Amino acid sequence: MSVGYLASDSLLGYVLAALVHIALIINIVAVGALVFIWLERKISGRIQDRLGPTRVGGKFGWLQTLADGLKLITKEDLMPAGADGLLFKIAPYVSFCAAIAAYLAIPFAGGDHPFAALRVNSGIFFVLAVLGLEVFGTILAGYSSASKWSLFGAMREAAQVVSYEVPIGMCAVVPVLLVGSLDLVYIGDMQAGLFTNWLVFNDPFTFIAFWVYFTCALASVNRAPFDLAEAESELVAGFHTEYSGLRWSFFFMAEYGSMFSVSLLAAILFLGGWNGPLPVTEWLGLTGEVGTLSWYLGSLIGAANLIGKATFGVCVMMWIRWTLPRLRIDQVMATCLKYCTPIAATMFLGAVLWQYNLPHRNFFGLSDRPAATYAVSEGWELEKAKAEQEKALLEQDIEGAEQSENLDETVESRTAEAVVKTVALRGGN
Amino acid sequence: MDAIYWPSFFFLLFGLLACGFAVAVLLATNIVRMAFYLIMSLSATSGLFFLAGADFVGAMQLMIYVGGTLVLLIFGVMLTSQERFVEMKTMAGDWIFGFLAGGALLVTLCWVAFSVPAWRGIDRAAAEQLQVEPTVAPLAMGLLGARTDEGGEHGYLLFFEIVSVHLLVVLVGAAYLARAKISRGTAAERTSHVEPGAALPK
Numbered sequence: 001m002s003v004g005y006l007a008s009d010s011l012l013g014y015v016l017a018a019l020v021h022i023a024l025i026i027n028i029v030a031v032g033a034l035v036f037i038w039l040e041r042k043i044s045g046r047i048q049d050r051l052g053p054t055r056v057g058g059k060f061g062w063l064q065t066l067a068d069g070l071k072l073i074t075k076e077d078l079m080p081a082g083a084d085g086l087l088f089k090i091a092p093y094v095s096f097c098a099a100i101a102a103y104l105a106i107p108f109a110g111g112d113h114p115f116a117a118l119r120v121n122s123g124i125f126f127v128l129a130v131l132g133l134e135v136f137g138t139i140l141a142g143y144s145s146a147s148k149w150s151l152f153g154a155m156r157e158a159a160q161v162v163s164y165e166v167p168i169g170m171c172a173v174v175p176v177l178l179v180g181s182l183d184l185v186y187i188g189d190m191q192a193g194l195f196t197n198w199l200v201f202n203d204p205f206t207f208i209a210f211w212v213y214f215t216c217a218l219a220s221v222n223r224a225p226f227d228l229a230e231a232e233s234e235l236v237a238g239f240h241t242e243y244s245g246l247r248w249s250f251f252f253m254a255e256y257g258s259m260f261s262v263s264l265l266a267a268i269l270f271l272g273g274w275n276g277p278l279p280v281t282e283w284l285g286l287t288g289e290v291g292t293l294s295w296y297l298g299s300l301i302g303a304a305n306l307i308g309k310a311t312f313g314v315c316v317m318m319w320i321r322w323t324l325p326r327l328r329i330d331q332v333m334a335t336c337l338k339y340c341t342p343i344a345a346t347m348f349l350g351a352v353l354w355q356y357n358l359p360h361r362n363f364f365g366l367s368d369r370p371a372a373t374y375a376v377s378e379g380w381e382l383e384k385a386k387a388e389q390e391k392a393l394l395e396q397d398i399e400g401a402e403q404s405e406n407l408d409e410t411v412e413s414r415t416a417e418a419v420v421k422t423v424a425l426r427g428g429n
Numbered sequence: 430m431d432a433i434y435w436p437s438f439f440f441l442l443f444g445l446l447a448c449g450f451a452v453a454v455l456l457a458t459n460i461v462r463m464a465f466y467l468i469m470s471l472s473a474t475s476g477l478f479f480l481a482g483a484d485f486v487g488a489m490q491l492m493i494y495v496g497g498t499l500v501l502l503i504f505g506v507m508l509t510s511q512e513r514f515v516e517m518k519t520m521a522g523d524w525i526f527g528f529l530a531g532g533a534l535l536v537t538l539c540w541v542a543f544s545v546p547a548w549r550g551i552d553r554a555a556a557e558q559l560q561v562e563p564t565v566a567p568l569a570m571g572l573l574g575a576r577t578d579e580g581g582e583h584g585y586l587l588f589f590e591i592v593s594v595h596l597l598v599v600l601v602g603a604a605y606l607a608r609a610k611i612s613r614g615t616a617a618e619r620t621s622h623v624e625p626g627a628a629l630p631k
Contacts, residue, residue, distance in 0.1 A: 014435060084459070087462065120484045121564050129488045129491040129492035129495075132492065136499065136563065139502055
């Protein structure tokens with residue numbers, strides 16, 4: 001896609017395209033944090049039989065977060081006298097960068113031209129790898145603050161995040177297995193159509209894997225009941241005890257950013273991604289085949305769908321936070337190692353067996369999977385072409401044995417054709 | 430405005446970042462700062478992989494090397510947090526040996542890099558014709574014994590299997606070494622909730 005007459009490799013065009021992507025991603029994280037902090041206040045208020053913020057910005061106190069932000073900017077930027085200055089100052093940005101970088105590879109709508117800053121062939125792997133890096137900021141903050149509370153909080157977080165990466169990875173592999181690709185765009189597109197095609201309803205094993213994923217995601221983003229790194233009752237405020245003002249708010253933006261990104265990931269992997277429960281965009285004819293404008297509208301509806309689902313996921317996280325008491329550190333580790341990991345491993349095995357025995361059934365085996373959503377086999381074109389050749393060869397063998405001398409040449413030329421085709425197909429991607 | 434060849438620009442940027450932070454690792458005296466610079470250097474290397482179109486290797490670099498440095502960082506914090514911000518000084522002899530070993534490796538690598546003809550870069554016109562190819566499926570097929578670029582032959586199944594079994598053995602060994610060492614008798618006493626010497630009901 002070129003922007004008007006601006007060449008994509010000219011300085012202005014390149015920088016402009018990059019800036020648009022960056023602005024959109026930062027917008028999602030920053031505005032998302034604004035909305036979610038307000039939502040958290042309202043939801044916690046309602047759960048505790050209070051009203052929450054009511055005044056700032058007229059109705060519902062919807063500008064409360066902005067007022068908070070203004071207050072944070074005017075606060076003094078404190079640093080403990082014994083702190084390691086460089087690491088103390090840089091730690092919030094490390095957290096925030098990791099939270100933002102995950103959005104680089106998350107698509108917001110699918111199709112041939114997905115709404116993604118960067119379509120990565122190994123998308124889910126990249127996102128999981130980057131999400132695991134957020135803990136660096138926490139550890140650096142805890143170490144450099146020269147405070148016992150901070151250090152305790154950071155070490156707890158390190159133990160927790162490293163452990164919970166294992167079951168998360170196992171649960172994320174289940175949709176990858178069913179779809180046959182690590183590409184998040186494929187994974188989302190494979191769930192198009194009715195909600196019966198969503199991978200969470202594919203079989204009993206993915207259904208349970210989804211809940212294990214959600215539990216572990218909750219733990220990996222450090223939310224209650226797993227928020228041991230900032231346990232207020234024991235550690236004052238955990239790793240960000242010594243932070244104030246804008247630096248402190250960067251930690252919060254990172255937390256809400258990663259909450260939203262794990263929810264987005266849950267929605268794409270299990271809950272149909274940008275496909276609504278009913279294929280409304282398809283009924284309205286808003287697909288890529290009709291025209292650019294209809295494709296754009298359809299993708300926008302898809303993006304709204306995905307953001308809606310992810311927002312619902314974040315709300316559920318808040319609901320859990322204000323309902324359940326905090327676990328002890330040994331209970332957190334036991335939940336991961338004794339329950340989540342074995343359950344995730346069993347669900348993975350079960351999904352493998354299911355896919356092997358009933359590859360074309362979905363919705364718990366009750367309905368047939370549409371042929372368009374069979375597992376993709378990207379990069380297999382060569383193998384498929386070879387299999388076709390062998391089949392053709394067998395047929396020719398039956399026809400006449402005297403032609404067999406010419407067959408080798410035919411195979412070679414056909415293989416070359418297949419290679420060309422493969423390269424063309426890959427280029428198209 | 431002049432068209433800039435962006436891949437070269439980003440190659441220089443990431444290369445400079447990787448080398449700069451690698452030097453910073455050498456010059457830093459605090460172990461946690463060293464680990465932090467190492468993380469930055471390794472992340473810049475993963476940027477180089479992404480630039481080369483090897484997104485799977487790039488993500489692997491982030492997950493294994495950068496994530497593995499996390500453990501280094503944790504140990505650095507745990508071992509040095511007894512005193513506040515321990516400074517580590519390098520001896521003059523260590524510098525000499527370090528420069529000898531590192532320099533020898535650098536010279537060898539540079540010599541190899543510039544002497545193998547297949548590793549010469551292609552010219553810009555040809556480079557601009559290159560397309561992004563999917564990386565995951567060919568890699569996975571290669572590990573399972575069928576290289577897609579060689580018509581399904583010369584895979585790495587045996588090596589993959591050896592490495593997998595080796596890794597499994599290492600994991601089992603680590604779990605064996607790390608397990609809590611409680612003798613059988615004490616564990617039974619702890620779990621049975623029976624007072625020592627109390628008569629068992631029959």
